Amino acid sequence: MRRKNRSRPVEVSVVTRAVVAKSSGILLQTFGNPLIRKELRQRMRSVRSILALSMYLLAMGAIAFIFMYLNVQGQTLLLQPTRTAELFTFLSYLQLAMISFVTPGIAAGVISGERERQTLTVLLTTPLTPLTIIVSKWLASISFLSLLIVMTLPLYSIVFLFGGVVPSQVIAVFWLQLVTLGAIATISVFWSTFIQRTGWATVLSYGTVAVIYILLGIAGYLIDGVAAHNPDASAWTDAATLCYALNPLFMLASIVERFGLITPVYHNTLAASLFSSVDAHHLASSGSWFLFLTVYLAGSVVLLGACAWRLRPGAFSVFMRRLLSWVAR
């Protein structure tokens, strides 16, 4: 009797330990793997990247300082919360633009570059799995800009110390930038894997970013136009919401809309009428955010998986066979 009772917990603990060991093994393989270490070493070693990092921080800091100084004319007491909000908005848009421009340049060469330099074959004969290679490359390509985003956080915090911005806005902008960075990097890695040449991969990556920012905006605007003349407009409105919700620019506007760019001054411009749709479509709602995050995060997972498959066709069937035998066991 007693023995029987005792055997249970032992089994459970063995299973738990096996699961923990397995999952931590996978985590270690992904995050502590030699490829990431090597990539970071290569990237961070050059003086260029350190220089770029400090220059960027300096520039952002200078912009913030000048902006605030001009506003208060040297008298801190005169600082108005709306002005800080404007600065916050400006910095957020600037950083989003920087991310969107720089990421394809970094990430569109990660696989095609290895192909062109003939280092990919050797990499593929090592025990590193295609998924590890892709994920490591992806992580390495976003490492630099993630660092930038994190390092500008204190700057935002200073801005919000002066009032006019709530912490949740800062956090939302931070995550928006991070997700956008990850998504653009995924798209670039995708083109880099499927297109042989880095040049073309870069062009296609920028093209895709342009589609997301410009075409989705225009499409939403046009669909809005159709909806305005349609008695049964809900389907059209939903379509427009989808277009806007997938556009990081509009999502950013939904975080900062009450301030900054959309002030009465811009009321009659196209930009103002475009951004007014942010309000009309409730982009700040949790539904839109859910849409934005799901599409980009799930899309990233699917695309990176496709890249791993493309890197070594056939690896997938081996993986499935392993998975089946693992499950059977």
Added chain:
Amino acid sequence: MIRIENLCKKYGRFEAVKNLNLDVRDGTVFGFVGENGAGKTTTLSILATLLRPTSGRAFVGGEEVTRNPSAVRRQVGYMPDSFGVYDDLTVREYLAFYGTAYHVAESLIESRTRDLLHRVNLEDKVDAYVNTLSRGMQQRLGLARSLIHDPPVLILDEPASGLDPRSRIEMKDLIKGLRDQGKTVLISSHILPELAEMCDEIGVIQNGSLVACAAVEIVTARANGQRMLGFELLEGGRLLGERLRPNPLVTEVVVQGEQRVEVLFSGSERQQVELIRELSLAGYAIKGVSEVAGSLEELFLRLTESDTKSAQIAQPENALPASRVV
């Protein structure tokens, strides 16, 4: 150790490898010879799990390459025919990266790096950036890299291409050393004499099929009737050539100058002794006579011709006889 069964590989409709069968025994060095486009790289890539065969099977250490590629990868050190290196990495970091990729313990990596760099003669370059090394040095580093996880099997695709004569000899010695360590080596080249010096067995691939395969000793033994003899003289090479041409046992005479004459000799060893004595008595200033290893190519050609009608290896332009390569 390595077994290939009915291997086929098609690129579109083009058959690069057709029904290839091959067996490389444990601890032997197998030489894979063929002209450009014969299918050497394709076959080796399949063994290195880089390409999937259209049909047929290939095993390394008992593991099938498509069913269990990761087990194969752990056992194989592969060196592609052309490869690049990374920027911004030192030689030490380069080897350490691949070492950790193969799950070699950190402590082992250090000692192995030292040992391997010593073997490929790059000790003084440990802290140099890999992209600043010369082509030949990168080639040697590539060999060191393929050995970092101490694999039992080595697959080397034209490892000597791009090396200077000295490094070629060192590469040869290195590979012989690997065999002495008990490793199985599959090595491709389009220069037969060079391969013959370090291989136990030679296979000739042509248009994607293995047209001939024989142990090096068998090659020499079976070709006993046809040996290339090199005569070293003080002077009078031309005269010796004239004298030897009518000899029924001599099928071919190549006068390479006053000091050297090479002949294709089909007599027995006793007849060879007789000939040398006769020539010496006749007053030719013969310093020495030796068998030329470089004749292997022609011998192999003859052999394979008798085996299969189609077998013909064209001698590549840059393939000098071994005696001159050295």
